[in-house]
Structure formats: structure tokens, C-alpha cells
Amino acid sequence: xxxxxxxxxxxxxxxxxxxxxxxxxxxxxxGETEWNAAGRFQGILDSRLTEKGVAQAEAYGRHLATVSTKxxxxxxxxxxxxxxxxxxxQSFGRFPEAQWDHRxxxxxxxxxxxxxxxxxxxxxxxxxxxxxxxxxFFRSPDGETYDAAMARVIEWLDSLSGxxxxxxxxxxxxxxRGAYLNxxxxxxxSLPVPQDVIWRLADTRIEPIRVS
Numbered sequence: 010x011x012x013x014x015x016x017x018x019x020x021x022x023x024x025x026x027x028x029x030x031x032x033x034x035x036x037x038x039x040g041e042t043e044w045n046a047a048g049r050f051q052g053i054l055d056s057r058l059t060e061k062g063v064a065q066a067e068a069y070g071r072h073l074a075t076v077s078t079k080x081x082x083x084x085x086x087x088x089x090x091x092x093x094x095x096x097x098x099q100s101f102g103r104f105p106e107a108q109w110d111h112r113x114x115x116x117x118x119x120x121x122x123x124x125x126x127x128x129x130x131x132x133x134x135x136x137x138x139x140x141x142x143x144x145x146f147f148r149s150p151d152g153e154t155y156d157a158a159m160a161r162v163i164e165w166l167d168s169l170s171g172x173x174x175x176x177x178x179x180x181x182x183x184x185x186r187g188a189y190l191n192x193x194x195x196x197x198x199s200l201p202v203p204q205d206v207i208w209r210l211a212d213t214r215i216e217p218i219r220v221s
Contacts, residue, residue: 033172034189034210035073035080038182039094040065041204044123050146052115052122055089065204066094068220070101072207073174077102082169085176086114095176104174112165113185115178116158119151143198146180155194163188182208186215 040062044051058066073080085095087109095107121129126145130137137145147155162184177185179202187197189210205221 031170032211034169034208035076035172035174036182036185036208036210037069037094037174037176037206038179038202038204039086039090039176040069040097042090045204047125049123049125050118050121051090052117052119052152053088054123058090058093062090062094062204063097065221066097067101068205069094069207070098072218072220073098073104074102077104079172080104080174081171083107083174083176084110084113084165084169086178086181087111088114088178091176091178098174098176107176110165112161113175113177113181116146116180116184117153118146118149119153121149121152144195159184159188159197186210189213190215 040058042051042056042058042062044054044056045062046059049056083095083099083105085091085107092107092109098104099107124132126137133150136148136150140148146152158181162181166185166188175185180198182202183197183200186192186200186208187194190213192200205219207218207220209216209218
């Protein structure tokens with residue numbers, strides 16, 4: 010298991026996140042999808058879970074069933090791959106009814122949704138020059154901006170209390186954890202996004218719980 014993450018809290022756009030003493034969040038990314046496996050960025054578009062993705066969702070469900078009685082709220086992105094993952098998790102125990110919240114949906118890269126890096130380079134030559142594997146999403150000419158995505162994530166975090174299970178996405182999951190720790194943009198975007206880890210956010214720390 011990785012070490013606990015505890016970081017200093019510099020200010021980010023929108024100011025520091027309110028930390029409720031009662032708040033505990035179990036955050037997961039949906040299982041692997043066909044487009045994940047193909048290296049295709051989904052954004053607000055969708056593809057189905059692969060066999061591996063189904064197995065990952067089942068592993069989430071088996072572990073979360075052991076703490077399901079303490080979970081007070083289940084909040085999930087309304088996108089199809091998250092709905093599929095959430096349904097599998099719910100089949101393993103008695104969980105609250107899912108609340109579908111667009112604030113934790115995946116970041117859209119606009120006309121780049123559904124494309125690969127090669128597609129983008131072919132259609133927008135040079136636009137990815139100087140980008141990194143972590144910040145290229147925000148080079149899209151018509152996609153969601155970092156500030157807009159972070160603002161909705163912070164609004165969502167500030168609305169929470171109690172013990173929450175949240176099912177979200179790769180990039181949005183980075184933003185949620187970055188907002189929770191008040192990380193600067195480059196640190197938030199470089200956070201890992203595995204599909205076999207439950208992130209427990211509590212007491213201003215983040216604990217990774219591996220389930221495979």
C-alpha cells in the first residue's frame with residue numbers, strides 16, 4: 010500500500026476548500042473501458058467496460074461491501090461507464106441509491122473527445138507541442154478549462170458531509186484529490202489515476218487502498 014499523502018495547502022483558484030470534520034470520501038475511478046484500452050480520450054463520450062474493467066468494478070464492489078453499512082451517500086458521474094461501474098459495485102452489497110451529479114463527470118476536451126493523440130496531431134498539427142502527458146487536455150480549443158473544471162469540483166466537495174462513496178473518472182479524480190489537498194495545477198494533474206485503487210479522503214489526508 011502506498012504511503013499516506015499529506016501535503017501543504019497553498020491557495021488555488023476559488024480559495025481553500027472547506028474541510029468538514031465529519032467528511033470521509035471513498036473515491037474511485039470507473040473500470041477500464043474499450044477506449045481506455047485503445048488510448049482514446051473519452052471526455053463526455055462513452056465506451057463500454059472491457060472484461061478487465063468489469064473485473065475491476067467487481068473488485069471495488071467486494072471491498073466496498075465490507076464498509077457499505079457506514080456509507081451514507083453514493084454520488085456518481087452520470088456518464089455511461091460510471092453508471093456501469095456503479096451498478097456492478099451495488100450488486101455486492103446494500104449501498105445507498107446513486108445520486109448522479111454532473112459536477113464529477115469527466116472533463117470534456119470538446120472536439121477532441123473520442124480522439125487519440127495521433128488524431129489530434131493530425132487534425133491540429135503543432136497544438137500539442139510543449140504539452141506534457143498531464144496538461145495536454147487543456148490545449149483543446151473548445152474544451153473545458155482547468156479553472157471551470159476545478160470550480161465545479163470544489164463546489165461539489167464543499168457540499169459534502171458524512172461518509173460518501175464517489176464514482177468518477179481519471180482526470181476529474183485528479184482534480185478532486187488536488188482540490189481536497191489544495192494542490193497547485195501541475196501537482197494535481199500529475200496525480201496517478203489507477204483503476205484498482207480506492208482513495209480514502211479523510212482528515213486532510215488521502216490513503217490509497219489497493220483492491221487487486
